[in-house]
Amino acid sequence: xxxxxxxxxxxxxxxxxxxxxxxxxxxxxxxxxxxxxxxxxxxxxxxxxxxxxxxxxxxxxxxxxxxxxxxxxxxxxxxxxxxxxxxxxxxxxxxxxxxxxxxxxxxxxxxxxxxxxxxxxxxxxxxxxxxxxxxxxxxxxxxxxxxxxxxxxxxxxxxxxxxxxxxxxxxxxxxxxxxxxxxxxxxxxxxxxxxxxxxxxxxxxxxxxxxxxxxxxxxxxxxxxxxxxxxxxxxxx
Numbered sequence: 001x002x003x004x005x006x007x008x009x010x011x012x013x014x015x016x017x018x019x020x021x022x023x024x025x026x027x028x029x030x031x032x033x034x035x036x037x038x039x040x041x042x043x044x045x046x047x048x049x050x051x052x053x054x055x056x057x058x059x060x061x062x063x064x065x066x067x068x069x070x071x072x073x074x075x076x077x078x079x080x081x082x083x084x085x086x087x088x089x090x091x092x093x094x095x096x097x098x099x100x101x102x103x104x105x106x107x108x109x110x111x112x113x114x115x116x117x118x119x120x121x122x123x124x125x126x127x128x129x130x131x132x133x134x135x136x137x138x139x140x141x142x143x144x145x146x147x148x149x150x151x152x153x154x155x156x157x158x159x160x161x162x163x164x165x166x167x168x169x170x171x172x173x174x175x176x177x178x179x180x181x182x183x184x185x186x187x188x189x190x191x192x193x194x195x196x197x198x199x200x201x202x203x204x205x206x207x208x209x210x211x212x213x214x215x216x217x218x219x220x221x222x223x224x225x226x227x228x229x230x231x232x233x234x235x236x237x
Contacts, residue, residue: 032149039162041146046171047189048146048161058181061229069229073237077113077211080233082226085109085215107218113236116208129153134210135185138202142176142187165189166214168198181231188227196220199227209236 042049069080074089081087086108119137120126131137141164144157168174169191176189183206191198197217204210211234215227 028150031151031155032146035146035149035155035158039146039159045162047165047168047174047176048144048158050171050174050176051143051145052176052178052187055178055180058179058228058231059225060182061225061232065229066233069233071233074111074113076237077111078233078235078237079111079213079230081109081230082222084219084221085217087111089113107221108216109230110212110214110216112210112212114210116210118210133208135204135208138187138204138210142178142189142202166198166200168200169193169196179228179231181228184231184234186231188224190224190227192223193220197222199224201227201231203231203234205234205236207236 039045040048066080068083070083071078071080072087077089079087084107086106088108088110089112114134117133119134120132123131123137126137131140140157141160144154144161146158149155149158168189170193171191173193174189174191176187178187179185184203186201186203188202189200197215197220199213199215199217199222201211201213201215203213213227213230213234215222215230
């Protein structure tokens, strides 16, 4: 795991060096073209030009809403999930977000937990541009827009957005929102379809810890309020 992480950081630093060269000799327009060629443009990957359209304050779930949820405990986190779903705890080395990967054919929830300042530990140079915690990192990722790249930091977060947001089905139908749920905050990207729903939840806990909950709802059984209920149950261990 450490070897793969070091390799990723090395490759990423080489990429940033290439981006710096492009900026110095070509400016923002050439930099945007470089990213669009290597990562994708708004037509190929629509979500790269989408940003959260609203911020909601979550209503507190009623006690009876939890009756259909099952508690699950992992080494670093606890979560309640709806009945009928498989659940998998992920690590950063698994590519659960890749299209075509079908380790679970039915309804499934993938969850990931990382400690406070995890992303700053990976990329400490981000402090120079005011990114000092997990929330600010995720916020910059969600508001990244390939059409508005002006410099290396913009390009960095567009690349992270392409990596970090999982398969959400037809991206033209995806909605992105920010939320505050009691002592948690973050962003939800979701796609409500006729046959299946997708939810990508990026949650920051009260101490700055990070949760990612990715739901592939193959029966279109859940709505946004169901997912908010799941978010309320997230706790570290």
